[in-house]
Amino acid sequence: MSCATGTSHGYYEQMNNNWLAQWKFFDPDKDNAFVPCSLACLKGGEYPSSNISWSITRTLSNSSESVATGVLDNTVSIARIFALLPLDSAVYKLEIPDNNVTNIWTMDISGVWTLPHAIKINEIFPRAQADCPEWFELVNNSSMTISIKGWKFGNAQDSGIITEDAISMEPGRYLVVTKNKALFSGKFPSVSLVCQPNVWHALDNYKDTLRLWTKAGRFCDTAAYNSAWFSQWDNQSLERVSLQKSGLSRESWVIAQNPTPGQPNASVAFRSADQPSMEIGPLLFTPNGDGKDDLLSIKPVFPASYAITVSIYGFNGRKYIDMPSTPQAQYLWDGKQSSGSVAPVGPFFVVATFKNDSKTMVIRKKGVLWR
Numbered sequence: 001m002s003c004a005t006g007t008s009h010g011y012y013e014q015m016n017n018n019w020l021a022q023w024k025f026f027d028p029d030k031d032n033a034f035v036p037c038s039l040a041c042l043k044g045g046e047y048p049s050s051n052i053s054w055s056i057t058r059t060l061s062n063s064s065e066s067v068a069t070g071v072l073d074n075t076v077s078i079a080r081i082f083a084l085l086p087l088d089s090a091v092y093k094l095e096i097p098d099n100n101v102t103n104i105w106t107m108d109i110s111g112v113w114t115l116p117h118a119i120k121i122n123e124i125f126p127r128a129q130a131d132c133p134e135w136f137e138l139v140n141n142s143s144m145t146i147s148i149k150g151w152k153f154g155n156a157q158d159s160g161i162i163t164e165d166a167i168s169m170e171p172g173r174y175l176v177v178t179k180n181k182a183l184f185s186g187k188f189p190s191v192s193l194v195c196q197p198n199v200w201h202a203l204d205n206y207k208d209t210l211r212l213w214t215k216a217g218r219f220c221d222t223a224a225y226n227s228a229w230f231s232q233w234d235n236q237s238l239e240r241v242s243l244q245k246s247g248l249s250r251e252s253w254v255i256a257q258n259p260t261p262g263q264p265n266a267s268v269a270f271r272s273a274d275q276p277s278m279e280i281g282p283l284l285f286t287p288n289g290d291g292k293d294d295l296l297s298i299k300p301v302f303p304a305s306y307a308i309t310v311s312i313y314g315f316n317g318r319k320y321i322d323m324p325s326t327p328q329a330q331y332l333w334d335g336k337q338s339s340g341s342v343a344p345v346g347p348f349f350v351v352a353t354f355k356n357d358s359k360t361m362v363i364r365k366k367g368v369l370w371r
Contacts, residue, residue: 016103018044021094025112028087035113039081041072041096050074052098056083056107058090060143072096089115089144108168110146111215118142119151121210121223121247122174123256123265125237126203132187134203135178136210136223137261140169141243148175150215153201159213160199167195174262184261191262209248223247230255231307232326239265241272241304254304257326267304270329276302276354280365287335287342288371296367298323298331298350306354306361315347335369345369 019041026036041054056068068083085092085107092107123137136153140146148167152159162177169175174193178184181196203210206227212220225238229250237259245252254267278300286293300308310323310331321338323331337343347368354361 016105017098017101019096019098019103020044021096021103021105023094023107025085025109028113030087033087034084035087035109037083037085037107039083039094041079041081042077043098052096054081054094054096056085057093057095058086058088059093060088060090067092085109087113089142091145108145108147110144110168111149114146114214114218114220115142115144117221118144118146119148119169119212120221120243121212121240122243123237123239123259123261124203124210124223124225125259125261126208126225127205127235128179129235131183133178133180133183134200135176135184135261136203138169138175138177138212139243140171140173143171145170147215148195151220152213152215152217153177153197153210155201155209155211158201159211160197160201162197163195164198165195167193169193176261188259188261193262221247223253225253226250229253229305237261239267241265241268250305251303254327257328266329267327270299270301271304271327273301273303276300276306276308276352276361276363278350278352278363278365280350280367283367285333285335285367285369286371287369294334296333296335296350298333298352299329300327300331300352300354300363302327302354303356305356307356309353309355311351311353312343313349313351314344315349320348343369345371 021041023037023039028035052072054070054072055066057064057066067085072079094105094107096103118141119138120141121136122139125135128134146169148162148169151162153162154160176191176194178196179200181194184194209224211222214220227233233255237256238253239256240252241254242252254271257266260266280298282293285296298310302308308327312320312333314320320343335343347366350365352363
């Protein structure tokens with residue numbers, strides 16, 4: 001395949017040590033796992049009389065290798081290169097050494113190809129408040145840096161461009177997309193990567209599906225939520241507890257205890273399990289105010305589709321107290337009953353009831369209270 005005859009409308013870089021570099025990626029050849037790339041290089045000022053080498057390297061997992069090399073033609077004003085880059089999550093760089101300096105340009109292939117489902121919808125806030133607009137959060141779940149420029153969000157009936165700015169997400173990085181950036185940043189000033197689309201696709205307060213497409217129009221991710229899935233959903237955000245499960249699944253979404261835009265979701269630690277379980281400790285619990293073992297720790301883990309209630313009973317079956325109804329990663333009991341009086345010494349049971357639409361599971365753990 002021959003090179004393009006003119007400079008493309010692809011990427012343009014300002015002078016780097018008097019060198020200009022410009023390139024364009026063509027549609028990927030997925031059968032042979034490469035993307036064609038046409039480059040044009042121009043030296044400002046006097047062109048070197050000797051041959052100038054070039055190379056394209058890829059870096060993956062701390063190791064680098066050349067995937068294409070050659071020599072620039074110094075008889076023409078614009079030297080042209082054609083290369084085939086492997087389709088993977090590597091970081092590609094064009095390198096041109098000149099006058100003991102290696103000029104380097106990072107080449108972003110994410111505009112034409114990304115790993116399947118690389119960007120995930122991770123948290124959604126559809127119920128806007130006076131001090132906080134609608135927003136949703138994306139996370140880069142891949143090992144490659146991805147440009148979000150020109151990506152779209154919406155549903156089957158309506159979609160809009162997330163941003164026309166050159167915003168890139170590094171691996172593990174979060175991006176918040178919001179209806180009102182100024183209002184959002186006033187609420188969450190520590191979140192650094194935030195963008196506001198020119199046209200906002202409104203999020204329904206009760207039931208909606210949100211889709212994500214790459215700049216090339218390829219589907220990337222879908223998230224759905226339904227108020228019927230949750231109890232006590234007021235104006236909290238919804239957070240995803242598993243990026244491996246479908247965003248359409250009830251098993252993927254829970255009500256956030258606190259919104260965490262720009263950060264890992266707190267509920268992942270205890271709401272992504274396949275089956276309910278619970279641990280308590282210390283088993284010899286001594287709430288006597290000496291600063292040692294004064295609080296009983298209760299740590300449940302359970303799937304997103306389950307609700308939980310936790311209660312503490314005496315050995316004789318009398319209920320001492322119900323723990324807060326909001327699901328938590330850890331409940332703490334100070335040894336008092338719901339009346340405020342201290343519970344008697346002796347054995348007790350922590351009883352956790354896990355319930356979803358079709359199943360109820362009860363877990364009991366025994367401890368001993370001593371003073």
